[in-house]
Amino acid sequence: MDLDDLAARAAALAEADPARRVLVGLVGAPGSGKSTLARRLANRLSARGVPSVRVPMDGFHLADVALLERGLLARKGAVETFDAHGYLALLRRLRAETDHDVLAPGFERDLEQPLAASITIAPEHRVVVTEGNYLLDADEPWPDVRRELDAVWFVDLDDGRRRSRLVMRHVKHGKSREDAQAWVDDVDEPNARRVLARRDQADLVVPSP
Numbered sequence: 673m674d675l676d677d678l679a680a681r682a683a684a685l686a687e688a689d690p691a692r693r694v695l696v697g698l699v700g701a702p703g704s705g706k707s708t709l710a711r712r713l714a715n716r717l718s719a720r721g722v723p724s725v726r727v728p729m730d731g732f733h734l735a736d737v738a739l740l741e742r743g744l745l746a747r748k749g750a751v752e753t754f755d756a757h758g759y760l761a762l763l764r765r766l767r768a769e770t771d772h773d774v775l776a777p778g779f780e781r782d783l784e785q786p787l788a789a790s791i792t793i794a795p796e797h798r799v800v801v802t803e804g805n806y807l808l809d810a811d812e813p814w815p816d817v818r819r820e821l822d823a824v825w826f827v828d829l830d831d832g833r834r835r836s837r838l839v840m841r842h843v844k845h846g847k848s849r850e851d852a853q854a855w856v857d858d859v860d861e862p863n864a865r866r867v868l869a870r871r872d873q874a875d876l877v878v879p880s881p
């Protein structure tokens with residue numbers, strides 16, 4: 673299952689109903705390669721004449737100011753640190769509002785903060801590739817998120833490589849090696865277990881890029 677196969681599948685969904693925008697979800701544990709694959713898939717689809725755009729669930733991270741109010745700053749990335757209803761509302765807007773641009777928030781990795789109105793979903797975008805940890809989560813309102821998506825694919829990577837990529841990324845963004853390792857063990861791993869427990873709910877399991 674390579675990038676061309678995935679692009680062909682997404683393109684087929686778009687061709688099946690030319691009047692409707694298609695929403696494909698990529699889910700997977702932290703560091704599994706969702707963002708990388710979503711970017712490549714949207715680019716590949718666009719290159720084959722199906723204009724597509726990546727929309728990350730990460731744009732719905734609560735900002736630090738809101739995490740601080742809730743005592744959640746040390747758990748950034750856990751399911752309760754996302755504005756799930758905001759994300760659901762965006763997905764519904766992406767379905768309903770196809771006659772004007774819709775602006776979505778991104779996640780700024782240097783600031784480690786969401787950034788409003790960073791990503792433009794234009795009327796011509798036929799496929800939205802959205803990606804994040806909790807698209808298959810069982811708690812409300814995530815099952816409603818799942819219902820908005822035409823397909824959900826699970827991005828798979830063995831734990832060893834996944835964890836070392838996460839540590840490397842934390843180091844690249846300024847953490848010491850020890851702090852990065854501790855964050856991956858204490859914060860990212862419990863989230864990974866929660867995501868991995870829902871792997872069998874995916875329509876397809878795809879290898880990490």
Ligand SMILES: Nc1ncnc2c1ncn2[C@@H]1O[C@H](COP(=O)(O)OP(=O)(O)OP(=O)(O)O)[C@@H](O)[C@H]1O
Nearest residue numbers: 700701702703704705706707708709837838841881
């Ligand atoms: N093929 C690869 N080889 C090595 N490193 C990679 C590869 N693909 C992605 N990475 C790196 O691994 C890290 C995780 O990838 P990516 O950000 O795509 O994962 P993610 O699932 O979106 O993570 P998160 O859940 O934290 O958002 C990134 O630093 C990325 O640059």
Ligand SMILES: [Mg+2]
Nearest residue numbers: 706707708730
């Ligand atoms: Mg990501």
